[in-house]
Amino acid sequence: MQDFIQPRVLKGFRDFLPQDEILKRTLVENVENVFRKFGFLPIDTPALEYTEILLGKGGGETEKQVYRFTDNGGRDVSLRFDLTVPFARFAAEHRGELTFPFKRYHIAKVWRGENTQRGRYREFTQCDFDCVGSNTAACDFEILLMMKEALAACGAGNVKIKVNHRGMFNNFLKKIGMPEKLTGVLRAVDKLDKIGREEVFRALGEITDSARAEEILNFIGAKSTWEETLDAMIKASGGTSEESERLSVIRKYMIDCNVEDSFVLDPSITRGLDYYTGIVFETFLAEMSEIGSVCSGGRYDNLTGLYSKEPLSGVGASVGLDRLIAAIDALGKTQKRKTYAPVFIACLDEAKTGLYQQLALKLRNSNIACEVSCEAKKLTAQFMLAEKKGASYVIIPNEEDPLNGKITLRDLTSRQNREAYLSSLIDFLKALK
Amino acid sequence: MQDFIQPRVLKGFRDFLPQDEILKRTLVENVENVFRKFGFLPIDTPALEYTEILLGKGGGETEKQVYRFTDNGGRDVSLRFDLTVPFARFAAEHRGELTFPFKRYHIAKVWRGENTQRGRYREFTQCDFDCVGSNTAACDFEILLMMKEALAACGAGNVKIKVNHRGMFNNFLKKIGMPEKLTGVLRAVDKLDKIGREEVFRALGEITDSARAEEILNFIGAKSTWEETLDAMIKASGGTSEESERLSVIRKYMIDCNVEDSFVLDPSITRGLDYYTGIVFETFLAEMSEIGSVCSGGRYDNLTGLYSKEPLSGVGASVGLDRLIAAIDALGKTQKRKTYAPVFIACLDEAKTGLYQQLALKLRNSNIACEVSCEAKKLTAQFMLAEKKGASYVIIPNEEDPLNGKITLRDLTSRQNREAYLSSLIDFLKALK
Numbered sequence: 001m002q003d004f005i006q007p008r009v010l011k012g013f014r015d016f017l018p019q020d021e022i023l024k025r026t027l028v029e030n031v032e033n034v035f036r037k038f039g040f041l042p043i044d045t046p047a048l049e050y051t052e053i054l055l056g057k058g059g060g061e062t063e064k065q066v067y068r069f070t071d072n073g074g075r076d077v078s079l080r081f082d083l084t085v086p087f088a089r090f091a092a093e094h095r096g097e098l099t100f101p102f103k104r105y106h107i108a109k110v111w112r113g114e115n116t117q118r119g120r121y122r123e124f125t126q127c128d129f130d131c132v133g134s135n136t137a138a139c140d141f142e143i144l145l146m147m148k149e150a151l152a153a154c155g156a157g158n159v160k161i162k163v164n165h166r167g168m169f170n171n172f173l174k175k176i177g178m179p180e181k182l183t184g185v186l187r188a189v190d191k192l193d194k195i196g197r198e199e200v201f202r203a204l205g206e207i208t209d210s211a212r213a214e215e216i217l218n219f220i221g222a223k224s225t226w227e228e229t230l231d232a233m234i235k236a237s238g239g240t241s242e243e244s245e246r247l248s249v250i251r252k253y254m255i256d257c258n259v260e261d262s263f264v265l266d267p268s269i270t271r272g273l274d275y276y277t278g279i280v281f282e283t284f285l286a287e288m289s290e291i292g293s294v295c296s297g298g299r300y301d302n303l304t305g306l307y308s309k310e311p312l313s314g315v316g317a318s319v320g321l322d323r324l325i326a327a328i329d330a331l332g333k334t335q336k337r338k339t340y341a342p343v344f345i346a347c348l349d350e351a352k353t354g355l356y357q358q359l360a361l362k363l364r365n366s367n368i369a370c371e372v373s374c375e376a377k378k379l380t381a382q383f384m385l386a387e388k389k390g391a392s393y394v395i396i397p398n399e400e401d402p403l404n405g406k407i408t409l410r411d412l413t414s415r416q417n418r419e420a421y422l423s424s425l426i427d428f429l430k431a432l433k
Numbered sequence: 434m435q436d437f438i439q440p441r442v443l444k445g446f447r448d449f450l451p452q453d454e455i456l457k458r459t460l461v462e463n464v465e466n467v468f469r470k471f472g473f474l475p476i477d478t479p480a481l482e483y484t485e486i487l488l489g490k491g492g493g494e495t496e497k498q499v500y501r502f503t504d505n506g507g508r509d510v511s512l513r514f515d516l517t518v519p520f521a522r523f524a525a526e527h528r529g530e531l532t533f534p535f536k537r538y539h540i541a542k543v544w545r546g547e548n549t550q551r552g553r554y555r556e557f558t559q560c561d562f563d564c565v566g567s568n569t570a571a572c573d574f575e576i577l578l579m580m581k582e583a584l585a586a587c588g589a590g591n592v593k594i595k596v597n598h599r600g601m602f603n604n605f606l607k608k609i610g611m612p613e614k615l616t617g618v619l620r621a622v623d624k625l626d627k628i629g630r631e632e633v634f635r636a637l638g639e640i641t642d643s644a645r646a647e648e649i650l651n652f653i654g655a656k657s658t659w660e661e662t663l664d665a666m667i668k669a670s671g672g673t674s675e676e677s678e679r680l681s682v683i684r685k686y687m688i689d690c691n692v693e694d695s696f697v698l699d700p701s702i703t704r705g706l707d708y709y710t711g712i713v714f715e716t717f718l719a720e721m722s723e724i725g726s727v728c729s730g731g732r733y734d735n736l737t738g739l740y741s742k743e744p745l746s747g748v749g750a751s752v753g754l755d756r757l758i759a760a761i762d763a764l765g766k767t768q769k770r771k772t773y774a775p776v777f778i779a780c781l782d783e784a785k786t787g788l789y790q791q792l793a794l795k796l797r798n799s800n801i802a803c804e805v806s807c808e809a810k811k812l813t814a815q816f817m818l819a820e821k822k823g824a825s826y827v828i829i830p831n832e833e834d835p836l837n838g839k840i841t842l843r844d845l846t847s848r849q850n851r852e853a854y855l856s857s858l859i860d861f862l863k864a865l866k
Contacts, residue, residue: 004739004740004741004742005485005486005489005739005740006740007486007522007523007525007526007737007740007741008483008486008526009478009479009482009526010479010481010482010483010504010508010510011506013479013481013482014479015476015477015478015479015523015526015527016475016476016477016478017476017527017530017531018474018475018476018537021474021475021476021477022474022475024477025475036773036774036802037773037774037797037800037801037802037803038774038793038797038802038803038804038805039772039773039774039777039802039803039804039805039822041451041454041455041771041772041773042449042451042454042455042458043448043449043450043451043454044448044449044454044457045442045448045449046442046443046446046447046448046556047480047512047542047544047556048443048446048500048512048544048556049442049443049446050441050443052438053438053440053441056438064505067481067502067504067505069500069502069503070502071443071500071546072497072500072546073444073546075443077443079480079481089440090440090448092440093440093441093442093448094448094450097450098450099818099821099822101807101808103804104451109480111480111481113504113505113506123479123480123481131807134807134808136783136807136808137783137786138780138783138786138805138807138808139807141786141787141790142790142805142807145790149794149797249784252784252787253786253787253790254787255787256785256786256787256788256790256791257787257788257790257791257794258791304440306437306438307437307438307439307440308437308440309437338474339472339474340469340470340472340474341469341470341471341472344472347571350569350570350571351682351685352689353570353571353574353686353689354574354685354686354687354688354689354690355689355690357574357575357578357686357689357690358689358690358691360471361582361690364470364471364582367470368470369469369470369471369472370470370471370472371471371472371536372471372472372571372575374534374564374567374569374571374572374575375534375567375569375571385532388532389472389532
């Protein structure tokens with residue numbers, strides 16, 4: 001007796017069956033189409049890199065999660081765990097070949113050996129876009145606008161993009177006399193939505209006295225119109241500054257572009273990472289804010305600091321594609337398609353397959369996707385197969401003359417047949433789109 | 434002084450700068466569009482799998498090339514080295530969830546630690562398509578037709594698809610009394626194009642006597658019309674058979690579908706691997722046959738044999754995307770685009786960025802991709818930047834009223850300006866496509 005190998009995937013990894021893969025691709029294509037319309041350019045980098053490149057000078061949490069090994073040539077290599085670090089390496093390495101401001105997007109898989117119990121996957125798709133080489137409010141705004149457009153293209157419904165400026169938070173901490181505690185404060189503040197005001201107060205209490213903890217909570221709690229919130233932030237941080245001016249200008253752009261309703265100024269958004277220096281932002285679906293941010297990012301001073309002495313500033317964001325898909329799916333906003341081909345051409349006689357395929361090519365040349373049946377089973381069985389495959393129509397070719405004779409088109413929903421010549425069928429099917 | 438990490442990629446790995454990535458994506462999208470029009474469905478599988486799944490019962494050459502390591506959970510894992518083995522595992526695992534005949538495509542990266550000296554890469558994109566669950570000439574023909582259409586969509590020019598049937602070769606070997614030497618003979622015969630007749634004769638001489646070696650060379654050398662070649666093969670292999678009948682039927686389909694000129698029957702095509710049992714094929718570019726086959730495959734009896742006791746037959750092919758791109762590029766058949774955005778909107782005043790982006794959204798809504806300049810540099814500098822980025826036109830917004838005033842459109846090729854209102858500019862730009 002033969003031993004079989006149990007077919008299975010690794011924990012935290014997934015197969016995508018056609019229906020799920022079509023959904024994923026539809027979203028990726030919609031997002032990508034927006035990026036292209038904004039003039040952003042695609043790049044690609046290797047899945048595997050030198051560990052030194054990816055982890056730099058030690059990566060803390062990240063280091064434990066990375067898929068790292070020694071290759072057959074004795075090199076210490078790792079699978080990328082995000083698209084930001086490879087982009088930093090890419091920008092440093094190819095600086096002379098790029099035209100700045102350089103606007104790029106990158107949609108690709110990344111790998112992290114995360115705890116899968118929280119419903120996290122170890123292989124997932126990231127979708128990053130950045131504009132580097134220009135520290136202007138115009139670039140900040142463009143990234144924000146592109147996020148809004150990309151999410152709209154995904155059918156995510158209303159979104160609320162929460163914006164803040166890390167520099168204003170720094171100014172505020174300086175004003176209250178604790179600029180050096182930034183990382184600890186950020187870590188506490190970042191959890192406001194998850195753990196609530198009281199817990200954040202307790203966490204802040206471990207870093208500073210209760211008067212300052214209260215001040216910090218007041219600062220991050222100011223939520224009103226953009227203008228009022230900004231005024232409160234300006235007062236609390238010691239007056240207008242370059243940073244507050246940036247937030248004013250971005251607001252003006254939003255209003256001029258008629259998109260101000262999608263954005264709020266929220267001083268509690270900090271994005272935890274030390275990396276960001278300018279605006280930071282997170283995006284929430286109005287109908288499902290509890291799943292957290294589906295697109296986040298910010299402005300950084302120096303992307304390429306690890307690899308080059310020439311600093312490179314930029315602003316960028318990352319769409320959490322898997323989370324977004326899960327949310328859109330849960331909201332019932334997706335139409336799960338089983339196939340790209342609405343038309344199924346039945347096979348009446350296998351010997352006529354060449355003619356059926358010629359008929360199909362005529363439809364395909366008119367941009368109508370169609371599958372040709374490969375077996376001359378009973379027509380009712382073929383109707384069932386077509387339905388199972390997700391087709392909407394079955395073409396029953398003419399028995400005498402498949403190419404020039406009258407064709408029967410069966411609507412699988414209404415179960416009605418209509419007879420027509422090919423050219424008028426093509427017109428009918430094209431008009432359905 | 435700070436130490437920098439030298440930015441570099443691993444040997445055999447590549448970055449794709451925008452121009453190359455756009456070219457790759459254009460080809461992938463063209464190929465994918467053909468697959469979708471034929472009703473083939475996309476799937477995806479993990480990059481990383483259990484080594485046992487990928488290597489089965491020992492993989493010979495493959496085993497040495499695979500990126501294999503122990504993950505943090507102590508599992509023996511490997512990066513996939515092709516898309517066929519993961520598909521076999523996928524089909525066995527999800528058999529109950531698929532609708533047969535199941536037609537799938539999969540375009541994804543694979544990794545092999547190959548010798549890079551032969552210009553091979555260690556990370557490359559494969560593009561596989563298969564129809565499983567129906568052993569019919571109709572499926573064989575569909576895969577052949579789809580190959581032809583996919584290559585045409587890539588702009589590969591004239592192709593010649595060489596077809597053979599492994600079963601007929603087996604019949605022939607049986608007839609001359611050496612059925613058991615199949616693998617050795619296949620290995621020798623497979624090299625005919627590379628090493629020539631004499632070397633193949635010498636290699637065959639190590640397996641059999643010179644009379645049989647001569648017979649084998651005659652068998653594989655028969656090259657004339659499909660019909661004459663088939664007749665010679667039938668005679669040499671002991672008369673008509675199921676296998677010769679399959680080749681006749683496929684030929685009839687080709688003629689009925691008006692595509693017979695793209696195909697030749699070539700008994701020297703064997704595809705080395707024991708795996709194939711039915712038709713086998715390779716595809717050559719008429720203008721650059723020396724680069725070898727750009728799309729190959731065949732019919733197999735049992736895809737899922739390693740993982741399941743239920744056999745699953747099918748027919749499939751794989752496009753060597755990187756080789757194809759290199760060839761099309763070398764033939765000068767590619768138009769290297771630097772950007773997806775033909776239009777660049779100049780910035781006259783950074784304070785008006787919101788209005789420029791609103792203008793841009795109007796163009797984008799009419800499917801005209803456009804990049805908005807983020808810095809109000811001198812116009813001549815912006816023209817140069819737009820040109821460097823690959824734009825064809827620059828829009829110079831109206832200084833008074835960017836949205837409703839007359840706009841100047843500069844053609845970067847002719848260096849001519851034209852003035853018009855937005856709606857007529859949109860009409861003009863749409864008509865250019």
